[in-house]
Structures are given as C-alpha cells and as structure tokens.
Amino acid sequence: MDMDLITNILFAMVRTGTPLLLVALGELVCEKSGVLNLGQEGMMLMGAVIGFIAALTTGSLIFGVIMSLLVGMAMAMLFGLLAIQLRANQVATGLALTIFGAGLSAYVGTDYIGQALAGFQPMLIPLLSDIPILGKALFSQDILVYCSLGIALAIWLFFRFSRPGLMVKAIGESPYSATAVGLPVIMTRWLALLFGGAMAGLGGAYLSLAYTPLWAEGMTAGRGWIALALVVFASWKVERVLLGAWLFGLASIMHLVLQGMGASISSNLLATLPYLATIVVLVLLSSNQSRSRLLAPMSLGKPYHPAG
Template identity: 50%
Template sequence: MTIIEAILLSVITASTPLVIAACGELVAERSGVLNLGVEGMMVMGAVLAFIVTTSTGSPSLGILAGIASGALFSLLFGVLTLTLVANQVATGLALTILGLGVSGMLGESFVGQPGIKLMPIDIPILGDIPLIGPLLFRQDAIFYLSILLVLGVNWFLFKSRSGLKLRAVGDSHASAHALGVNVIRTRYLAVMFGGACAGLAGAQLSLVYTPQWVENMTAGRGWIALALVVFASWRPWRVVAGGYLFGAVSISQLHAQAFGIGVPSQFLSALPYVATIVVLVIISRNRRMTLINTPASLGKSFVPDR
C-alpha cells in the first residue's frame, strides 16, 4: 500500500502542471488564438516563482510572481499577434525561445540553491482516510487550484454568457464582430488567462514538483500541454483525463528504473514524448471528429477594419 500510495502521489504531482497549462491554453484556443509559447511562459513562471520565494521566504508570493510573469509574457504575445497581426505560430515559437533564454539568464545565480517547498494542506479527519486521504486531502494549494480551475473553465465556457461569446469568437470572429462582440479584447483576455495558467504551472514545478531551479526544468511539458488540448478535443474534463494519463507515463519511467526493469534508460526518458506523438497520430486519423471540435477560426488573425 505504501508503494502504491507513493506512486499515485507522484503521478498527481507530475500531472498537475500539465492540467493547469492545458486548461489555460484551451481557453486561448477556444477564442481562436494558437499560442505555441506555453513552454516559454511555463519556464518563466518557474524561475520567477523560485526567485521570489527564495528571496522573500513566501511561497505564496512566489506563486503570484509566477502567475504574473506568465500573464505578462502572454501580453507580449498578444501585442504582436492581435495588435500587430504577426503570425501566431512564428510568434509562439519565438516566445518559447525567448522564455528559455531569459529564464536561464535570470536563474543563473540560483542554480543549486535549496528551494522552499510549498507545504501540503492537511484536512483534518479526511486526511486520515487510508490511501484516499493522502491522495485527495493532503495536497498542496496548487493541486486544489487545478481542480477549481477545471470546474471554473468548464462552467465559464458552457454555462456563462461570456463563455458563449468567447466560443463564438473562436468559431467565427467575423460573425461575432458583426454581432457587436469585441473580438480583440476577448482574445487578449483569453491569451492572458492562458499565460497566467502557464505561469502557475511553472511555479508548481519549482515549488512543489522539484523545489529548486534547474535551467530548462520544464523539459518539454509546455509542448505536452499543447498536445493535451488536442487530445481533449477542447473539452476541460478530458484535459484532466489526458493530463493524468501523461503524468502516469512520465512517472512510470522513473519507477521502472527504480525497480530495475531491463529497459534502456534513454527509451524510458523518451516515453512521455513518444506517447504524445502516438496519441496525436491516433487522433489525426479521425479527421471528421477533429474538425467538428476544432475552433474554426483557430490561428486566424482578425483585423476589424478589413
């Protein structure tokens, strides 16, 4: 039971940043914006969360710094793609490269320093339930935020009037504009929300998953989060299922090495990314279902006066 509990706890910890980042990107893509800079925003959130937490001794301030850094980075993406109408794919890739470079520069003097771990919240009585207690009722605040985030995004997109407008912008920005919806403002807010989520996911990496700073510590998780959005068919609840599936694959390679399973370590390290490719190939085979769920205006620029 102890081994099972340890494995499940590590899966939850590994899956949480994927769920958070994918939920934020899902909202951005529902508005018609394809932001490939998730990796860059995550790594910026990780480094600034670690720096602020180490400097102040407050993980709460570190989390806020991570969220703010992701939102500001996404604002830069918004200015370039929504106001200056730059290509979204190229800008997102540039944002990732910029984030990896800036984070390495900012965190250079913090490499090797011990971090301050965000401690779990122990809910009395419920936390004492065997197996379930530690898994659900002795988790850190970011885990609970991820659950609330999924609930909130699902309600916002499919139950609120603002969510209906956002989905309308993603499906046909010209029609939404004709009906009086401010397309650019809606997309700015969606992009900044996605950036804030990516920054929070990065903060989880440097404050919970591995409380330290290592250059490029996101290790491709931003790209996995992007794949998760497609895997989930732009549905929040499917993001949770996909996030925990990919988290389990990531953790399995660590435990396989610990148990001495005779598989090359290089293959095990590549396993999460191989799984990502396999899932995308499987999804792409059902082109009809993909087209039905994909926002029709995804990746398309909009200029009101054209």
C-alpha cells in the first residue's frame, strides 16, 4: 500500500468515526450519572434533520449546528420529564424516544430530501497539517472534528480532575448515598442528560452538514445504537470511546478499500466488518471481568426515588 492510500484511509477513518464519537461521549456522561438513554438514534435523526433545514434556509452552517444542539436537548428534555421526573422505566422511555425521533424526523424532512448544501469544509491547520500521514488525518479536517477532539479531552479532564466530574460518578454509583452526602442528584442527572442530548444532536448534524451534506430519511443508519454499545464496551472510558469510534471508522473504510481492491468477498459480508471489528476489539479490552464490573455506573438505568 502506498503512502497516499494510508493517508486517505486515516483521513476517512477520523471523519467516519466522528459522529459516533460525538454521540458516544454525550451518552457516556449521561450514563455516568446513572441515566440510560436509549433514545440516541432518535435524537441524532432530529439533530440531523433540524440542523440541515436550519442551515439550508438561513445559509448559515453554524446556525444549523446550534439548532441541532437545541433540538437534541429538547428531545432529552422529553426523556427527562418521563424518566427523571416521573421515574418511568428508562429503557422503555429511551426506545420510545428513538421511534418518535425517527418518525418525526422523516415527517419534518420530507420536503428536503435530495436538496444539496455546501457542508463544512476542511480547515487546514498551518504547519501541523503538513506532517506526513497524520497531518491529513488529524489537522486537515473540518471544525466539527476538532470540536469532537476538544470535547473528548474536556470530558476526560472533567472526570479525571474536577469535582463536578466526581459528583457525576458518585451519583451514578449510588444516588442515595449521594443524597446523604448532600449532592444534588436530580439536577446533576438533568444536566448530564441535556449534555447527552446536545451531543447526540451534534452527532446528527455532523452527518447532515459535514459528512454527507444532505438529508435522507434514517440517514444515521444505526449509528446511535453503535454509540450506545461503544460506551459499554469502552467500559465508560473516554479514551476507549475514542479508540472504538475510530476503529469503527477504520473498519468502515476498509470495507470500501477491500471492495475497491477487488476482494472476492460478498460486499454484504464486508459491510458487517465495522460492527464486528469494533465489538471484538472492545470486548477483548473489557474482558477483565472483575475490573470492568467496577467501572460500570452501579445505578445505571435505575430510577431514583428521593426519600419522602
């Protein structure tokens, strides 16, 4: 393989992994606080369609991004009303949110199918983008990719060094102990949930404004679900989420590359590669059972009933 091919593969790997990374990071924070929101796919689709419509009608990509953040948060708010305030079952609520988001986005977006938009263009970072191989993959991307890296770093620092990060972890482990210690459980869960919603909206917007700047019904193609699985297999660790997202990107690209090279494997089989490869690698990483059990937020998905 020549250098150009490798460079291009890495470049595409980061691009393909980014929407996954954005959504998974949001869900990671949300799950750390003990809230399991399975509505990622629905939130992503809403973010994608609203972001696209907003950008198309106003001509401002940034406005599109802002709208996708807001709509993601609005969807998360819906989830929070049911699952946090009314203590509904989180799994059922999340599934409902996905179905709702898929339906609503299809309805809202009917008139916009097939319309084209000039999406986010790559922003070369001087000097750094000249580095061979890695320069193109990491420093010649669009602004949303840089954002995703910045957010990943911020979340890593947040959980590693900040007191609010510690609070989120504690609340996800035992909301009752947290109450006893005097931490604001409900409020923290709301904030984590809204952050997750915004990130899912952003992930959707990346698809419709940068990756393939158009709107198509169901264009997320299960990425919301992959993101959910990614968080679990990454043992709720930021660096592994990043690794997993890019791995998924790499495998997605490889399936195209292999096809291009004329590999005599069914393309349908090759299309399963990204899913398979991502899960296999992350399962291997999290195979130390006794440790990984301690990493999972212990109260994940359990409604919290404050003492009366």
